Amino acid sequence: MKRRIDIDNSINENSALDLMDDSAFADVVILNGKVLTIDENFAIAESIAIRGDRILKVGTQAEIRQLINIDTKVINVEGRTVIPGLIEAHLHPEQGALSELEEEIPVVKTINELLQWIIKQTEVKSENEWIIFPKFFYTRLKELRPPTLKELDEAAPINPVFLNGSFGGVINSAAMRISNITENTVDEGILKNPFSGQPTGILSRSAFKLLNTPPDKVYSEKEKATALAAMLKRYNRYGITSICSGAGDMQTFSLYQEIRKANELTCRVFLNIRFPLNLRHSVSVDEMLDSIDRMDMKTGDGDEWVKIGALKIILDGGILTGTAYLREPWGQRAQEVFGFEDPEYRGILNYNFEELERIVSKAAKSGWKFAAHCTGGGGVDLLLDVFEKINKTISLRDKRFAIIHGNFFTPESTIRMKKTGIYADAQAAWLYKDADAFTDIIGSERVSHFLPFRSMLDNEVMVNGGSDHMVKFDANSSVNPFNPFLGMWCMITRTTENSNVINSNEAITREEALRIYTINNAYATFEEAIKGSLETGKFADLAVLSSDILTCSTDQIKDIESVLTLVGGKVVFASDEIKMSNK
Incomplete structure (x- = not known):
């Protein structure tokens, strides 16, 4: 039988009365929990007090009870695990929100x-x-x-x-x-x-x-806003309270702002601005650089709810279509699967070294975080060549530039990333969905470098966790599943959809996986001082879990959901296990 969590506005008879100034009391308290703070020491507390949209105090149940008065909303989570709100490092909610409005995929x-x-x-x-x-x-x-x-x-x-x-x-x-x-x-x-x-x-x-395909259906701004708000609600169900939207523009930025004005925004947003998909079929590098000068915003501009993210380009293709740019030719088996004829084919590149250097330099000098879609190891190496050259004259250490996807990281590339402070924006569920196929297509030796989380962490590379969710509404059956607990389970077990374990030596711990989806992802958006852990003064973004991620069976991790999600101290998702009452 499922336990109900009581949310009550009444005061416990043993609690502190209103002998103190009202500003000293909490608006909301979370009592009787296992609070994983994800602070520097991974401290575990019992209860949390919230005032406004911030955490007032984290501590023992006795300490937090002293902050309750007649107006405090009391939430007894009955021993359940509480974690910081999860941060999704890379997805496309605008596209996902519209993907099944007409029919199910x-x-x-x-x-x-x-x-x-x-x-x-x-x-x-x-x-x-x-x-x-x-x-x-x-x-x-x-x-x-x-x-x-x-x-x-x-x-x-x-x-x-x-x-x-x-x-x-x-x-x-x-x-x-x-x-x-x-x-x-x-x-x-x-x-x-x-x-x-x-x-x-x-x-x-x-x-x-x-292709003479019909134009995409045109939705009104109101329809797009309604669909997007609903998509964010689906993320809230899995404890997600902040997202990095992978590719948008200023119109997308305005859309999120309008949702915020309507009080419908339930996730904080860091919006990457994408440059043209392929400069050889769109605009020149000169035009791209000129457009940066014309923009009146840069990374970090906005407010605590909607911020401008990284300047993003598309460097190569995709591993699932044989167009990722690899370090070596794809090989004979890949020729059979994908149909290309050139035995020396390595994939596609949209930018050469000189073009990349100009774009990255401009971003570094103009106050932008830079990120590149790059799915193959050859692209990773090219990016690192560019980063290292620029780093000689402009320090990249604190700019938090990122390789989005990357996928294939050798020991050499992870060492180079550490030296220049480059982040790895990784999609763990791709191991679940694709590692078996790519073991067949490119061989186990190259797959040994596929999403090597243990090696990256051991080499002190900042790893970020996301999904690249694009289509379908369901967290687990989406083409790129957005269930963060499935992603963590993949990092912890290295298990594929076919129940094969791929490179078990690259597995990480539960605590490390939690850090990746919380405080690590906060670092990626320059927001580690305000979210990513449950500490005094940070935003009251948190989730109460259906199972204890630290002690449940390993297989159960991927099935965890949130039973209660708060953003800024406000409930944005409550399952049937939550009993709302005003006694």
């Missing part, structure tokens, strides 16, 4: 499941109406291959199909016909049969511009 694990979904779509869509699957990655299918053109054509002979994998995709013959893609179409992003010269249906991102 299916979870498909086999080619047959995919084809059956496509067939059902043909039955409800009109002739020539597009069937689009967002964020589709065939390396996550059991067969570890894309559906063939024949399979797609049999499932959808009339309707155009586009399986969109961000940095790569798959289309059928109807999509080619509507988009005028033939054997004569010249584009490096179209994979063709080496014998017949006919397109195979496999595309890289550069060819997406050729």
